[in-house]
Amino acid sequence: MSAYPPTAMQQGLQSCETCGLLSRPAPGEHEGLCPRCEEPLEFRKHNSIQRTWAFLIAAAVCYIPANVLPVLATTTAAGSESDTILQGVILLWSPTGWPLSLIVLIASIIIPSAKIIAMGYLLIGVQRGSVTNNRQRIRMYRAVEFIGRWSMVDVFVDTFTAALIQLQPLMSVEPGPGLFFFAAVVVLTMLAVESFDPRLIWDAVNLKEVAHG
Amino acid sequence: MYNQPIADASLVGCPHCDLLQHLPDLAPGASARCPRCNEELWRYREDSLHRTLALAIGAALLYLVANSVPMLGLTIVGRAASTTVIGGAGHLWENGQKIVGTLVFMTAVAAPALQIGFMLAIVIGAYRGRPRKWVGQLLRHHPTTRLWSMIEVMMLGVLVALVKIADYAKVIPGIALFVLGALVFVLAAMQANFDPKQVWDRIEWANEGGRSASAAGRAPGNPMAEASR
Numbered sequence: 289m290s291a292y293p294p295t296a297m298q299q300g301l302q303s304c305e306t307c308g309l310l311s312r313p314a315p316g317e318h319e320g321l322c323p324r325c326e327e328p329l330e331f332r333k334h335n336s337i338q339r340t341w342a343f344l345i346a347a348a349v350c351y352i353p354a355n356v357l358p359v360l361a362t363t364t365a366a367g368s369e370s371d372t373i374l375q376g377v378i379l380l381w382s383p384t385g386w387p388l389s390l391i392v393l394i395a396s397i398i399i400p401s402a403k404i405i406a407m408g409y410l411l412i413g414v415q416r417g418s419v420t421n422n423r424q425r426i427r428m429y430r431a432v433e434f435i436g437r438w439s440m441v442d443v444f445v446d447t448f449t450a451a452l453i454q455l456q457p458l459m460s461v462e463p464g465p466g467l468f469f470f471a472a473v474v475v476l477t478m479l480a481v482e483s484f485d486p487r488l489i490w491d492a493v494n495l496k497e498v499a500h501g
Numbered sequence: 502m503y504n505q506p507i508a509d510a511s512l513v514g515c516p517h518c519d520l521l522q523h524l525p526d527l528a529p530g531a532s533a534r535c536p537r538c539n540e541e542l543w544r545y546r547e548d549s550l551h552r553t554l555a556l557a558i559g560a561a562l563l564y565l566v567a568n569s570v571p572m573l574g575l576t577i578v579g580r581a582a583s584t585t586v587i588g589g590a591g592h593l594w595e596n597g598q599k600i601v602g603t604l605v606f607m608t609a610v611a612a613p614a615l616q617i618g619f620m621l622a623i624v625i626g627a628y629r630g631r632p633r634k635w636v637g638q639l640l641r642h643h644p645t646t647r648l649w650s651m652i653e654v655m656m657l658g659v660l661v662a663l664v665k666i667a668d669y670a671k672v673i674p675g676i677a678l679f680v681l682g683a684l685v686f687v688l689a690a691m692q693a694n695f696d697p698k699q700v701w702d703r704i705e706w707a708n709e710g711g712r713s714a715s716a717a718g719r720a721p722g723n724p725m726a727e728a729s730r
Contacts, residue, residue, distance in 0.1 A: 292537050293522065295520055295521060296520075296521050301507065302504060302514075303513060303514030303516065303519070306644070307641070307701045308513055308516070308698065309701070310506075310512055310513055310514055311506050312504060312505045312506075317502055320502045320503055321503050321708075323503040323504055323505070323506050323706055323708040323712060324704065324707060324708075325638075325640070325701070325707060326707040327641060379665075380661075388664050388665075392661060423538065423539070426517060426539075429517075430517075440608065440658070441658045441661065443601065443604070443605065443658070444605070444609070444657075445659075445662045445665070448572075448573060448589045448659055450592060451584040451588055452583075452662070452666060453666065455580050455582060459577075459669065462596055468600060468601055471601045475604065486516075486518070490518040490520075
């Protein structure tokens with residue numbers, strides 16, 4: 289590891305997450321408000337690891353009913369049937385429609401599970417004090433942060449399918465119980481990403497540099 | 502209790518790795534990145550206020566149209582149906598999916614409105630030499646509205662739904678669908694042209710006393726002159 293200048297925390301400085309101003313807590317205080325934008329400041333997000341784990345575990349729990357319970361129920365004159373997310377993907381799969389089917393597969397099944405695994409990996413790395421692959425890990429965090437919102441796609445697909453196909457008694461589509469759990473997975477993983485403090489990835493490196501420097 | 506600002510206003514801590522570094526003065530269009538974690542610390546957007554204002558006004562107009570006309574319609578054996586964005590969320594609410602309905606309303610209707618409204622107010626407020634404190638309050642919460650505003654995700658969802666429904670019925674794309682398509686790009690351009698640092702550098706501080714005490718905060722006035730020194 290090459291030697292870098294110290295971090296703000298090592299110098300007793302706090303940088304504001306919203307406006308970027310660097311400031312020093314008043315004498316005797318550990319934290320305070322940003323003098324420019326009034327944001328409460330702290331060296332690292334409070335209980336970041338515990339909060340992120342809590343959101344992540346809740347998301348993993350909701351992931352099961354989200355995939356097992358139906359998200360849409362279709363009623364036609366011939367009877368009614370309900371589809372889970374995966375069945376929706378299969379239903380969309382056709383010689384012409386496969387690209388859309390692939391979009392739903394990636395956004396609804398691959399991204400949420402990859403997000404849960406990636407955040408778990410980042411948390412374990414931080415808790416073990418890992419000092420390797422920092423650049424890859426911060427890149428992974430940014431990718432998860434960037435891509436997470438796209439999982440909401442299936443919620444919108446089902447919302448507008450259900451809102452539009454209201455042709456009773458011919459055919460009608462209603463949202464199923466799985467939709468709630470699926471939306472919960474998306475929101476909980478987004479909250480997990482928000483509560484994770486990426487600076488924690490580098491803190492073990494900072495400590496090591498101090499020890500050797 | 503307010504923190505005390507430090508004397509050197511160009512010193513920053515990287516938001517992604519906390520490395521202390523000096524922010525260089527940049528040429529318009531250039532950006533500064535953290536040498537350790539490669540996070541973009543600042544991109545100097547040229548003519549940021551005027552461009553952002555123009556795009557925010559455009560976005561506000563498109564938003565109003567998009568939410569007042571039908572987005573999707575269909576006909577099947579002589580029967581017709583259509584829906585708006587709000588209608589989609591309302592349908593979920595009425596059919597026992599209140600929480601998901603609220604989420605759809607928040608991400609597709611409320612958050613985009615706040616994102617555009619906050620941006621308009623911030624930019625207009627920032628035309629003053631020393632923007633007032635309320636501009637800072639809005640600017641502080643703007644990233645949250647941006648995080649939960651998901652027009653572009655909704656567009657993709659609507660397109661998938663459209664293809665799905667096309668199997669059963671004749672789908673009629675409404676005017677709002679095209680307007681929303683344009684809004685996705687205008688919103689992206691609005692965010693890309695906005696430079697929060699140029700506003701923060703000039704803003705009236707929450708703790709004005711602390712600022713004058715440190716006496717070294719960047720001079721209020723023209724940020725362009727400041728950066729091209």
